Amino acid sequence: MIGVELSKLFRRPRTWTTIAVLNALPVLVAVLVRLTDLAPRPGEGPPFLSAVLTNGALYPLAALAIVLPLFLPIAVAVVAGDSVAGEAQAGTLRYLLARPAGRTRLLVAKLVSVVAFVLVTVLVVAAVGYLTGTTVFDVQPAAGTSVSGTSLTQEELVGRTLLAIGYVTVSMLGVAAFGLFFSTLTDSPLAAALGALAVLVASSLLFTLDAASPIAPYLPTRYWLAFVDLFRDPVLWRDLTRGLALQGVYVGVLLAAAWANFTTKDVTS
Amino acid sequence: MSARAHGVWWRWGAVGALVAVLAALPAIVGALPASDAAVPAADLRDAAVGSADVGFSGYAVSAGGLRLPVTQQLTEAADLFSDRTTMRVWWRGADDHRVDVLGAAGETGVHRDAGGTWTWDYESSVAARGEPASLALPSPPDLLPSSLGRRLLSEATGGELTRIGARRVAGRDALGLRLVPAEPGSSVDRVDVWVDRATGLPLQVEVVAAGARQPALDTRFLDLDLGVPPASVVAFTPPADARIVPAPDPLSAALDSGRSSPAVQLPAALAGLPRRPLEGVPPAVGVYGRGVTQLAVVPVSPGNTSGLRRALHAAPGSVVGPAGVRLAAGPLAVMLVETPDLRAFLLAGTVTLDAVAEAGNGIWRLRPS
Structure with missing residues (x-):
């Protein structure tokens, strides 16, 4: 069943269109920064964008930072929201459930396909970012500079970039879990995706309020940008481990809720 | 009750129980009692003031509520007291330490050595060298609970100090010390310093203005590892492509x-x-x-x-x-x-x-x- 779901997801033109659109923004930003030579001022703009002017090999990180706050979660919410509700809206859900595999296995298969979409999307953004960065900007062949001002070897830079890709992927799993849960509540994929986005917008807004600081550590978007901590020296694991744990809690709770709802609901479409 | 309804209740009950357990965990951890000790206020002050040579590394956060009028030259110093500042610190001694102020997209690291300080700003790729001065504006190391606590307690008299119980700070037992200034013209109502029971290191400092309920400044460690950090972590060599300038004063x-x-x-x-x-x-x-x-x-x-x-x-x-x-x-x-x-x-x-x-x-x- 997992293979069927993966095949269905990646055969859809809209999946690749989404990924292509997602990459358009970082490419546009790279071209504009190169043409104008205007990097963001300190304290403004996405992480690493000012550093790519001297080392284009860092552009995968800048590209991830560009899409992470909005574009990437929108794409994940749309795909996750469509996973079950899309089948219901198209009238194919009851036929899927007619197979002997059962609802829990269908839910797991949908989850795996959403996770695969997240992973492929993040990898493509990083790969396109690398190609863009090394094409548009100068590259330091031997090493890079950490956020703390120490030297990083090429191996360290590659290793930490791979860890950052993994961390961003995990960070998106919470969005996917919200989308999947809402997708089991409604027959409208749009409503499910908007529900997940509403949670993220609320989380981002609350994170900026001092009055919400007591609940800030539990907001789903709280630790998204902690991948920057991988490039400090020594690596600051505090927020990274909390970010992974928080996403694990959200994924666990929301999948349990999705399972409780989906395995007991009346499926009529 | 039908088997189907029973299944619904069972499944949602399990989810509700999971959520309840997870939601209660932070409150349970936060409610862990601190162990107090019968240490007189004067002895606790002496221990705190004498803690400058205690080696440690940690993660601290300070929150200031002072809305200061600023000019262009004083923005950074004013931000320290009006914003939330997140810091990493490696402390080998008063003249050998490193304090990084963390930002979402970079960091500003202050490396102190015997000859002065290097201040590294990642986002502008600038390394600034400064000399020790007898009079200087506040900088991030001054906001560390350990440094600020020692400074505020250094001239406190016995009559200004009282003990105020204990609390857990950064996972350690911290003994409370309250300083109420004796000067009639003081605008400070009280300063509460929470001192590590084992080492005398100030772990949290709260400064409360006269007539206020909330602290005007609250700085505390969230993580603390005792032990002298390696010299290699504290030392700083400017990157080859960095712009090296004298520290602005x-x-x-x-x-x-x-x-x-x-x-x-x-x-x-x-x-x-x-x-x-x-x-x-x-x-x-x-x-x-x-x-x-x-x-x-x-x-x-x-x-x-x-x-x-x-x-x-x-x-x-x-x-x-x-x-x-x-x-x-x-x-x-x-x-x-x-x-x-x-x-x-x-x-x-x-x-x-x-x-x-x-x-x-x-x-x-x-x-x-």
């Missing part, structure tokens, strides 16, 4: 102004606060008071006077008097005094508005000697 203009201005003999006391001896500063610069009640007097160069005057006049709550304009931001009082012979002085300190006005009048009446 916003006070240098004031000190230069003090040196070049007509000879001024500051009074021996202002607003009832005696003048403190300071080495390496011109006679026109003075610091008055003791402990947590201090007032600094600094001459302002003509080029900076109008900007400072505009910032103070524009700030809500500013009071204009014959000697100048004054303002209170939490426990901090600021006053710009412009004398009849067109000299200007900035007064800033932890005194009441009445006390700073009295001090301002004393400065306003000064004549070149």
